[in-house]
Every structure is written in structure tokens, then in C-alpha cells.
Amino acid sequence: MKVAIVIDSLVGGGAEKVMLTLAGELLAQQHEVVILSLANSIEYTLPSQLNVECLFDHKAKKVDRFWQLKNSVKRIENWFAQYQSKNGEFDLVLSNLDRSNNLLICSTIKHVFYVIHNSITAELNRQKKLGPFAYQYLLKSKKRLSGQNLICVSEGIESEIKQQKLIAPQSITTIFNPFNVQSIVKKASETELGLPREPYIIHVGRLAKQKRHDVLFSAFANLNTSHKLVLLCNKVNKAAKLGRQHGIEDRLILPGFQQNPYAWIKGADALVLSSDYEGLPTVLIEALILGTPVVSTDCTHGPKEILTGNLAKYLVPTNNPEALTQAIESVLNDKPEVVDAEILSKISATQVAESYLALAQNR
CATH class of the missing domain: 3.40.50.2000 (Glycogen Phosphorylase B;)
Known part of the structure; x- marks a missing residue:
């Protein structure tokens, strides 16, 4: 055709x-x-x-x-x-x-x-x-x-x-x-220079109001952990400025947009989505493919179709930094298995x- x-x-x-x-x-x-x-x-x-x-x-x-x-x-x-x-x-x-x-x-x-x-x-x-x-x-x-x-x-x-x-x-x-599952897994195994040596959680997405980096940063500021926060985004300088406003600039890692984000996602202890709305958030499914646990706002639409069964506990209301902090703490403690998530049989x-x-x- x-x-x-x-x-x-x-x-x-x-x-x-x-x-x-x-x-x-x-x-x-x-x-x-x-x-x-x-x-x-x-x-x-x-x-x-x-x-x-x-x-x-x-x-x-x-x-x-x-x-x-x-x-x-x-x-x-x-x-x-x-x-x-x-x-x-x-x-x-x-x-x-x-x-x-x-x-x-x-x-x-x-x-x-x-x-x-x-x-x-x-x-x-x-x-x-x-x-x-x-x-x-x-x-x-x-x-x-x-x-x-x-x-x-x-x-x-x-x-x-x-x-x-x-x-x-x-x-x-x-x-x-x-999703080309084999390609994602293969790219995640490629050597990526600059991967952090210390534990980190990750957010992948452009710096836009929809993505609610302000909510993410507020949640991270209250997170009792030594983890760093990696942002794979555009507008790195703007992200750094927002980080300073939330008092987390020394805990941020800002490598910018990455052609191959998969090694970064695979190396994270958790991936977090803080958006007000989505369609079907690609990055959540990519993380599950790579075995990385996720926390997400229960935004319209997509996350509740991805995080089903035992993973539904890591859905939180939108615009709620406190709930997001608690869910991140839970996922870091639980370390849930995610590679058998139901959504992966459909994509x-x-x-x-x-x-x-x-x-x-x-x-």
C-alpha cells in the first residue's frame, strides 16, 4: 500500500x-x-x-x-x-x-x-x-x-x-x-555517555505547561531521598531556572533532548509523569517495556489505560504535589515488576x- x-x-x-x-x-x-x-x-x-x-x-x-x-x-x-x-x-x-x-x-x-x-x-x-x-x-x-x-x-x-x-x-x-519493542530494548543496551552514577528518577518530555514541571519539582523538593532528578527536555536553561525557584537546582541533571532516551530510562529507579493531560503517554509504555517502574498523574487521557491492575496504585490526582511525592516514595520502596503489564500485549x-x-x- x-x-x-x-x-x-x-x-x-x-x-x-x-x-x-x-x-x-x-x-x-x-x-x-x-x-x-x-x-x-x-x-x-x-x-x-x-x-x-x-x-x-x-x-x-x-x-x-x-x-x-x-x-x-x-x-x-x-x-x-x-x-x-x-x-x-x-x-x-x-x-x-x-x-x-x-x-x-x-x-x-x-x-x-x-x-x-x-x-x-x-x-x-x-x-x-x-x-x-x-x-x-x-x-x-x-x-x-x-x-x-x-x-x-x-x-x-x-x-x-x-x-x-x-x-x-x-x-x-x-x-x-x-512500539518497536525489540528496537527499544536494543537501544537501551547501547552505551550512553553521561549516564549518572548515582541513583535517579527521570522525567521525559518537553518543557511545556501541559507537562507541569512545577508540580514535579514541588513533589521532588519534598522527597526524602538521595536520588537525583534527570530531565530529558528542551529549554534546559528555563528548566534550571525553575529548579532554582523550587530549591532543587543541585539535585537536577539536565542533559537536554536525547535522540536515544532508552538507556537513561532503563537506568532510572522510576519514571514520573506529572502532566495535566495527555493522549496515550508514550514514555510510560517505553518505561514499562524496559522494566522501569512508573508514577503518573491520572490525567486525561491514557495513564489509567496503561497502569492497570497492581500498577493502578501509582496513579495520583493531577496538580497534587503531595500525592505525587507519596507515590514516588511508594514506587521506590516497592520496586514493582512491570514487564508483564497488560498494555504491553496491545502495542x-x-x-x-x-x-x-x-x-x-x-x-
Whole structure:
């Protein structure tokens, strides 16, 4: 099959990583894949056999705003027309994130499915705090998804969309994010320079309000342990400044964004997620694959679908540093076995790729 993956950029985020994993698996199954990034922004090292093209030669921040939308839609339609005239029609087009969604919804491009990576309600609530223009832009973007074919990365997101009535999709289904388990385990065994010698817990994620580093730092400040806190994030200087404000700067290790975070995750005594909302937090599943215990906020959505059974005790309310401190202390004391977590039977890249391809076969 021929598959196009359209995404806002290939910076170091979760949706980007998910789609690169999916693309790699589709290539391994001998399908034809191209990733079209709106922005000329690529932070990941790309497989040599993967065809990646950029629609614009800049960051593409405003390409879907009303004064540019018509020209941007024409540009993406022309790209598809030229590509398909040489290579044949795509069987499946996967759109990711708001800018890509807005262009494709307004276009004549066929066989498009829209992948929903986050809680729409939580995104809108956050956007309200940024002002009316930002909120109206996002609200309009989400409403455009009505009448479209949606793929949700967690059952919680699918349930939310069905209940809130903001969007009336043509179809909706849940497909968990794909994980190349063998590759993750192999990369975790690679020698990584700079790994701490002392015990540490780890947080992996960009420095953004959604991730609630303030809650994480408050919890860590009250943690009675000699462990260090490793942050694999962007904006290292900003993270250090926030650490100083919480009095934990001397307990932080800030190596920055890492192409291969797996050795860091495997070496940690626990991984902590402190977010207000997610979709299906990739890093929680990666930690479980590597045998690293996790603590997470019970945010919308994903964590409660990952931490089930005996692991549910390590879910805590959002925006509650005290509960997060207690859960971290518990997980460090309990050292639970996590490699047999139920979620790990549902997320192999092969299974997930087959679910995506079935959409094209069944349409």
C-alpha cells in the first residue's frame, strides 16, 4: 500500500515519534511511505530508507490562518497531485496535529484519517488561558473535525469525543500507539555517555505547561531521598531556572533532548509523569517495556489505560504535589515488576500497523 503521513513538523514531540515508529514498521512490511512535514523542522535522526519532504521552507507557524489558508491548501493539493502523478494514488493519508488537519480538511485530498493525540477538552481549556484569539483558533480547528474519519490513540479520547458533542465524526476508532519493542530494548543496551552514577528518577518530555514541571519539582523538593532528578527536555536553561525557584537546582541533571532516551530510562529507579493531560503517554509504555517502574498523574487521557491492575496504585490526582511525592516514595520502596503489564500485549508496532492498514482496506 501507499501511505502518506502529514504532520506539522518533526521536532522532538510524542506525535512525531509515534508516526516515525509507524512509518518504520510500514516500511519493514514493504509498504510505500512518505512523511510530509509542513515545517522544515526536523530533530529526529531519520531512517535512510524513509522518504521525508517538507511543504514549506520555514517553521510553518501560521500557514493555516485565514489570510494564508487558501494558498496553503493549494500548495498541499499541488504536492499531492505531483507526487501521485509519479507514484500512484495513496491508499491512506494520516493527518496529525492542528495545522495539518486544517489544511487537509479544507482540501480535496482523499482517503484522509485524522489522528487525535490529545484530550480535546484539555487542549481547549489550556487555550482559554492564552486569550480569546488563541482559543477561537483552536475551537474552530477542532470543530472542523466534524464529518471526518478520526483515529484516537486512547479509548479515553474516543469516549470524550463521543460524550462532549463538539465534534460529530463520520467515523471514529481507537488504535493505540505503536512500539518497536525489540528496537527499544536494543537501544537501551547501547552505551550512553553521561549516564549518572548515582541513583535517579527521570522525567521525559518537553518543557511545556501541559507537562507541569512545577508540580514535579514541588513533589521532588519534598522527597526524602538521595536520588537525583534527570530531565530529558528542551529549554534546559528555563528548566534550571525553575529548579532554582523550587530549591532543587543541585539535585537536577539536565542533559537536554536525547535522540536515544532508552538507556537513561532503563537506568532510572522510576519514571514520573506529572502532566495535566495527555493522549496515550508514550514514555510510560517505553518505561514499562524496559522494566522501569512508573508514577503518573491520572490525567486525561491514557495513564489509567496503561497502569492497570497492581500498577493502578501509582496513579495520583493531577496538580497534587503531595500525592505525587507519596507515590514516588511508594514506587521506590516497592520496586514493582512491570514487564508483564497488560498494555504491553496491545502495542506492538506490527499489530498497530495492521490496524492502520485495515482502515484503507475497509473504507
